[in-house]
Amino acid sequence: MSRRTRAQAGGRAGVHTAPRHRKPVDNTGVIPQLAKAAREVEASAQRGKVSPSNRTKFQVIALLMREERAKAKESTELSEHDRAEALKRLDGLASILAKTAARDTSLISLLEPGAPVSEAAKALRKQMLFAGGIEMVVDEQPEPEAQAEKLPPEIAQRQVLPGSVKARTRSNPFLAPVLTSVNTTTPHYSRLSNWELLGPLLRAFETGAGGNAASMELPPAPRWDRISPPGQELMDHQARLLASVAEGHRAYLLADEPGLGKTAQALLAASVADAYPLLCVVPNVVKTNWAREVQRWTPNRRVTVISGDGQGIDAFADVFVVNYEILDRHLGWLTSLGFKGMVLDEAHFIKNLQSQRSRLVMQLATSIRSRVPGADPLLMALTGTPLINDVDDFKAIWQFLGWLEGDRPSQLLLDRLDETGLVPSDPGFLAAARQTVIDLGIVRRRKIDVAADLPAKRVVDMPVELDSDEGRSIRAAEAALVARLLERYRRMASAAGLEPGVVDLDRVRMIARQEVEESKASSTGASIFTMLRTIGAAKARLAAEYAGQIARSAGKVVFFAKHIEVMDAAERTFAENEISSVSIRGDQSPAARQAAIDAFQNDPSVQVVVCSLLAAGVGLNLQAASDVVLAELSWTAAEQTQAIDRVHRIGQEEPVTAWRIVAAQTIDARIAELIDDKQGLALRALEGIDTGEQSADSIQVDALASLLEAAIRGARRQ
Incomplete structure (x- = not known):
């Protein structure tokens, strides 16, 4: 029998033959560490409970697998054989993770690229990389510009970066740890872990x-x-x-x-x-x-x-x-x-x-x-x-x-x-x-x-920014009105021989009164009346949205406005937001008005009553609400008080809050202040409270005088 035949026979008879020479498996690097960890998580899932620590380990394995796959594909130092071998081993790891996730489906969310990474996961990642032979692991802090790269493409392309943010980042590029309150708790197994909670x-x-x-x-x-x-x-x-x-x-x-x-x-x-x-x-x-x-x-x-x-x-x-x-x-x-x-x-x-x-x-x-x-x-x-x-x-x-x-x-x-x-x-x-x-x-x-x-009754201002084209138009009209008043004052001061920049309060008020009288005679142009009406229309939707938030939070709301277009815009906004409302207007019949009042007072589904300041400001009982929204400002303090007192009256069991919607950076804000000042007249006359002297002029005159005085002082400083 030949040597080859004897060897074959010996093999069949169970006689040991010389082993075939294979290339030894490379157990260095990160991939073997991942394989070991993956088997531990798989065993945990087979026992029917994946502990919080193993959930963290599962996520870290997935993160490092992505990193290793990217390295294997992009590295120029690996031979084609080594690259194929690394990708093959990573595919095997991916199969283990997939089987594990199939046993505990809550693990699937941890595989998503955007899944949050806890501090425990970051620490474990460093440990596994260190065990794989990587001696230094640095957590890179991305620049603000680079942060957008991690965002979804449709969000990333819209990112902006204000210049001052770059300055702040450069001045303090590191976020200091808070060592006094380091969280030392570590995830642990809970007997509730496998319950749907x-x-x-x-x-x-x-x-x-x-x-x-x-x-x-x-x-x-x-x-x-x-x-x-x-x-x-x-x-x-x-x-x-x-x-x-x-x-x-x-x-x-x-x-x-x-x-x-x-x-x-x-x-x-x-x-x-x-x-x-x-x-x-x-x-x-x-x-x-x-x-x-x-x-x-x-x-x-x-x-x-x-x-x-x-x-x-x-x-x-x-x-x-x-x-x-x-x-x-x-x-x-x-x-x-x-x-x-x-x-x-x-x-x-x-x-x-x-x-x-x-x-x-x-x-x-x-x-x-x-x-x-x-x-x-x-x-x-x-x-x-x-x-x-x-x-x-x-x-x-x-x-x-x-x-x-x-x-x-x-x-x-x-x-x-x-x-x-x-x-x-x-x-x-x-x-x-x-x-x-x-x-x-x-x-x-x-x-x-x-x-x-x-307090039993209070007024809270809610300033809003009119940053639309309409808001810019309002501010331009206000600037034109002030410029007109300032030019009139300069001519009057020059004729009287006053030095430029001197504020003569009597002449300032004289011009303000004249402007108000002219505005009453004409409803066109940049008058204070048309300006306030335009501001009211610009605030209407914002005021209605805020009233809707209050209605959902606290119950019924009384919404006051002066102009019909503001009431119409408010009602449209309430309808769009599925907020049930009724209205009280000057052109209603007595029966229609009473039906609206009864619905607001007694029907739980009616959340808002939209009221005209003139038609509903007196004589009504609306105590079903404890919140009032004043979408437009009154021309008198008494008018505002009367509106709020539709709610703040006998039968009211809760404190009353009136929310005044005020257009910031416009004459609206000054009028709100003047209304508060005028409250002092009633306090002084009826309650003997010394509130200081108040102007006897109307709020319109006071507002224009205030604007003109500020313009004169501003021009003098220039």
Whole structure:
């Protein structure tokens, strides 16, 4: 038998033959570390429970696989054989991850490129790279310009970068860690991990399980107010929330009714928590008011308002105010600035998690939580109406606050639910779960609950910015009116031999009275009457939108306007927003008027009554509401008082708030001040209160005199 035949026979008989020589498997580098970790996660899934630590490991494996695949494809140092071998091994790893995700479908969301990466995941990534032979791993901080590359293409192409932001980034390119509050908690296995929890959590609120009010327990108000600035005073319910912030709480769904000072509470909370820079995302209609409230409650802090493309903003400010509609243009630099706090006003605007608005807000919140290591950012969602359609509306706000991660509770909420000792099948779980979420930071107070804190009647100005073409036209018309008055004064002063720039108040008032009389005789031209009418029309939609927000938050609203076109525009806006309204006008029959009043007073579905200041300003009882919106300003203080007193009268059980919609940077703002000044006449005559001397002229004359005097002084300084 030949040697070859004997060898073959020996092989068949089980005799050992010399082994075939294969190229040894390369167990160096990152890929073997990934393979080992993937098998550990797969084994965890086979046992029926993927622990939080293994969920983190699963995500890191996916991240590093993408990096290794990109390296293998692009590297010029690998031979074609080595490249093919690396890609083959990565494909095998991908199959393991796919099988693991099939066993626990909640892992699929971690495979998405945009899935948030926790600090624990970043640390594990460094460990695995180090074990794979990479000695130094640096987390690169992208420049603001580069941030847009990570955004969806349709968003990235719209990004802008204000010049002052570049200056701020260059002056402080690093975000300092907050070493005093490093979070040392690590994900761990919970016996609730494999329970479906979101459904029971929402059902707990839908059924009102437990029956208690949805408001967390707050500390008592401090005896002394050491937070608000001089001249301002906190109410007890506001001070109690700030005491909670002082104790370290950092996430709130502040659902107080309108009129209870949510804006002030949020701004002072940022001061207490030192959550600067602070980002405030607000509806466009209240953007100007937020800037004013920052100056009012935290006067030592700089505020900047982001409009349009953001040119001219102060990137070194402490507080940044931006409206929802332009977030898509500014997301790149906003996510890289290093905010330590974020406030959402009218947070129900993000209720649709699929909308672009909601996705942008979530991306901002995620960046704020992750960019400053060790920081515990202040996150506040302000809304009197967290639920618009159904209890699912909670999901977006909870996710913003960090209580949910997709459709699963966050580690924080999971730990708190674990502490109850209950699972969804246990009696009492719903009540305990509802209270657990409330204690995470839900705060809800009604006017009637804090009536002792509030004055019986108050007027709150709500400035709005008219930044449309119509607004620019109004400001141009006002400038033309002032120029005309100034030229008339110069001619009069020259004829009287006065030195240029001298202010003669008697002549100023004489010209103002003359202008008012001429305006009354003619309804055309740039008169003060036509200007105020135009301003009222420009404010109509903004005023109606704000009234709609109040109606959804606190109930019925009385909406006052002077001109028929403003009432018409308001009613159209209410109809578009599916808010039921009735109206009271001068051309109605007595029967139609009474039908409208009865519907507003007695029909729960009627949310707003649109009233003419002249036709409905006296003689009506509208106590079903405790909120009044004054879309246009009155010509007398008494007219305004009469309108508010349609609500503030016998039978009213709640404090009354009148919201005056004021067009900022126009004559409208000056008229609002003059109306307040005129209130002093009644206080002095009827209540003996010394308020100082007031002009005996009409508000129209006072307003024109004020504008002319300011123009004369301004011209003198030039």
